[in-house]
Amino acid sequence: MQNYDYIVIGSGSAGSIVAGRLAANPELSVLLLEAGGEASAYPKIWDPNQINCLYDIPQIHWGYKSLPQVHMNNRIMDVWRAKMTGGCTAHNDMVYVRGAPADFDQWEIDYGCIGWRYKDIAQNFARVEAVMQPTTTTKNAFGAAFVEACEKLGYTYNPDYNSGANMFGVSPLRSTISKTFRRQTSYERYVIPLLATQKNLSVITNALVGHIEFDNKKRARSVVFSIGGVAQRATAEKEIVLSAGAINSPQILMRSGIGDANVLRKLGAQVVMDLPGVGANLMDALIFQGTWSSSQPITNQPVNEGYAIVWANMNAQGQASNAVEMMRGKYTCGQSEAELQGFYSVTGDMMRLQSRGAVTLRSLNPADAPLIDMNFLSHPDDYAECVKGFELMRSIGNAPGLAAWRGKELTPGPTVVTPAEIKSWILNNAWSLSHPVGTCRMGIGETAVVDAQLRVYGVSGLRVIDASIMPRITSGHTQGPSLMIGDKGASMILAGP
Numbered sequence: 001m002q003n004y005d006y007i008v009i010g011s012g013s014a015g016s017i018v019a020g021r022l023a024a025n026p027e028l029s030v031l032l033l034e035a036g037g038e039a040s041a042y043p044k045i046w047d048p049n050q051i052n053c054l055y056d057i058p059q060i061h062w063g064y065k066s067l068p069q070v071h072m073n074n075r076i077m078d079v080w081r082a083k084m085t086g087g088c089t090a091h092n093d094m095v096y097v098r099g100a101p102a103d104f105d106q107w108e109i110d111y112g113c114i115g116w117r118y119k120d121i122a123q124n125f126a127r128v129e130a131v132m133q134p135t136t137t138t139k140n141a142f143g144a145a146f147v148e149a150c151e152k153l154g155y156t157y158n159p160d161y162n163s164g165a166n167m168f169g170v171s172p173l174r175s176t177i178s179k180t181f182r183r184q185t186s187y188e189r190y191v192i193p194l195l196a197t198q199k200n201l202s203v204i205t206n207a208l209v210g211h212i213e214f215d216n217k218k219r220a221r222s223v224v225f226s227i228g229g230v231a232q233r234a235t236a237e238k239e240i241v242l243s244a245g246a247i248n249s250p251q252i253l254m255r256s257g258i259g260d261a262n263v264l265r266k267l268g269a270q271v272v273m274d275l276p277g278v279g280a281n282l283m284d285a286l287i288f289q290g291t292w293s294s295s296q297p298i299t300n301q302p303v304n305e306g307y308a309i310v311w312a313n314m315n316a317q318g319q320a321s322n323a324v325e326m327m328r329g330k331y332t333c334g335q336s337e338a339e340l341q342g343f344y345s346v347t348g349d350m351m352r353l354q355s356r357g358a359v360t361l362r363s364l365n366p367a368d369a370p371l372i373d374m375n376f377l378s379h380p381d382d383y384a385e386c387v388k389g390f391e392l393m394r395s396i397g398n399a400p401g402l403a404a405w406r407g408k409e410l411t412p413g414p415t416v417v418t419p420a421e422i423k424s425w426i427l428n429n430a431w432s433l434s435h436p437v438g439t440c441r442m443g444i445g446e447t448a449v450v451d452a453q454l455r456v457y458g459v460s461g462l463r464v465i466d467a468s469i470m471p472r473i474t475s476g477h478t479q480g481p482s483l484m485i486g487d488k489g490a491s492m493i494l495a496g497p
């Protein structure tokens, strides 16, 4: 039995910030538990040009698949979740976006998350950015032409979509890539520097957390985990923080007896707290990609990190329904320089879909993958969002301003023209943008799991601090908000009860 003040479960995007900020106080002892191994063991992770090759390293993923997506031709999709120090910051595409200010205002207005308006959390974003230092990628000749082509289509140039003023328009892409062209992970930035100096921070990797134990007053007391199949237990004097991400945090809660009581009983769990919202409210974004041959070589551009991004189809609150990202080459591993120079791609990203899915348990065994159903396109309005994204992607890829660079449209291509052909192409080609959120949602109401201080309802000594607490998906990519949640959650703990 090991004793600490705080135990943080998951060394991912948010968890590394929580552990690092708590351990910066030498009077607090902190244990950080991570199911995966050290990301430093895999050189490809650190080279942004290897971004498409990380999918081929099974040791760094959970290997999850979705249930058949019944509104998308029953396709089973990959549900990518990183399993290593740094979590998804060690595997993601590094795009850095805060989101629209209205996203966070809405968390307070619609979901009762007091203290999460943009004016309240902008300081947390700023603090994260001071550490993670997102940068802008190279502006090559194609990038310059792309921006100009988008401006001519009416997407005004926006120098910084993260300024808090307005996301709309075409902007330089910001990424969590350092000025020396190395991936930045929250573990590397927040935890590793402390390990050299602070004796109060312990990290255990390859430690699979099974469940959390409570005392008879429903206070979270200990964490049960296994290393190489051998069970271990650690105790927290002050708090346990669950930062295992939107797929795994609800699983750990359910295995600990927190979730829909009827479902838990059927699985044989002892119910600690009946919270039907655990695992519900799963939201995600969709992406597809068009590809064009290029008539002149596209050089001097990192793989997948095209210079520009477009935010479009805004609602009255300034929230973007769609994003479009430019890149050279295609979205595959190991492209030759000729392939990278010979093609350009434009994505269509559907950021604010309204469909809700769920994460449920297959069994109480921590080794069993959960049942994951994004339930994509189950909301009647979501397919129309895909059509808007499709039209945007195609109009930008075929923009008159890119005529000097364009060979021909390869995908969707000339056979995808009628509404039926477009529908078939979207349903067969869109995939998850790997932005699952919402499964331990914050706020008030029957399906809320944590309050606005991120404390799990009905028990004490337990918070959830990761992407799962978002009551509604943001208008952008989700690592920025996840890092912000880590920073704000740490501040809440440090501020005391």
Ligand SMILES: Cc1cc2nc3c(=O)[nH]c(=O)nc-3n(C[C@H](O)[C@H](O)[C@H](O)COP(=O)(O)OP(=O)(O)OC[C@H]3O[C@@H](n4cnc5c(N)ncnc54)[C@H](O)[C@@H]3O)c2cc1C
Residues within 6 Å of the ligand: 009, 010, 011, 012, 013, 014, 015, 033, 034, 035, 036, 080, 081, 082, 083, 084, 085, 086, 087, 088, 089, 091, 092, 093, 094, 095, 096, 097, 207, 208, 209, 210, 243, 244, 245, 246, 248, 249, 252, 433, 434, 435, 436, 465, 466, 467, 468, 476, 477, 478, 479, 480, 482
């Ligand atoms: C392939 C991919 C590309 C993406 N691209 C982008 C992008 O370009 N821009 C962007 O903004 N967002 C992107 N995202 C999404 C973004 O990275 C995530 O939304 C965000 O990082 C989630 O942070 P988190 O803290 O909630 O969870 P994570 O970062 O996933 O951290 C969870 C951690 O908990 C650990 N853990 C889980 N279960 C257990 C257990 N039982 N025991 C111990 N440890 C456990 C995990 O191994 C992991 O390290 C991408 C995601 C993926 C997978």
